[in-house]
Amino acid sequence: MAYAFKKLTKAEFQEIAYGVGGEFNRVWTECEASVGDGHKKVYYDNELVPDLDLTTDEGKCEYMKRSIADAFNRDDQEVIAFYLDDYLVYLEKVTITGSDWYVNYHLIGKDKTNSKAWWHSDDRKDDEKTFFTGLGSVTKSWHFKSSVIPSVDEETDGKKMLGWDVDASDITIGSAVTWYSTNDYRPYTFTWGS
8 A cells, every 4th residue: 555645736626626536525425424413513614604505415515625725725724635545535624833733624535445444554654644744743633522532541542533553652642732722622632753
């Protein structure tokens, strides 16, 4: 398996989102089918997009496209794609503050064999670390709803949730990213090892 990670240009994202191949729709569908209502309530908000019907899959998918595409209007955001054997399996939008990278949105798709096991691959983890540290990322953070993941063991459960081996010595979960913390959501912040 060969993993490739790429910062997308606006044109590249537009092709993924609206091009003939429909790659975005496929990855969104594969991700959406696996998440519960809690996840949907986090992401889909009609106050931001009053023209979309967020009770339909089409409206939700378009909402996600617009939310990710908004990164190209800002200097502090990037859109990242992961490919496995030249097949799109993952998209994310990150906000960058110095060397801290915060994942705003991410979609985990399936590989060519219809599996998400790739997410737990040591090769994927090693290649991801190399890619992000090469871009100057020292920390990378995700948010989870506290009521869904009430664990107090952030080091262990954070790594499990994000596909890292619990004993991964080169990744540690650091302090919370306070500028994105609320009572309802808890951040998991990874500090990449050297």
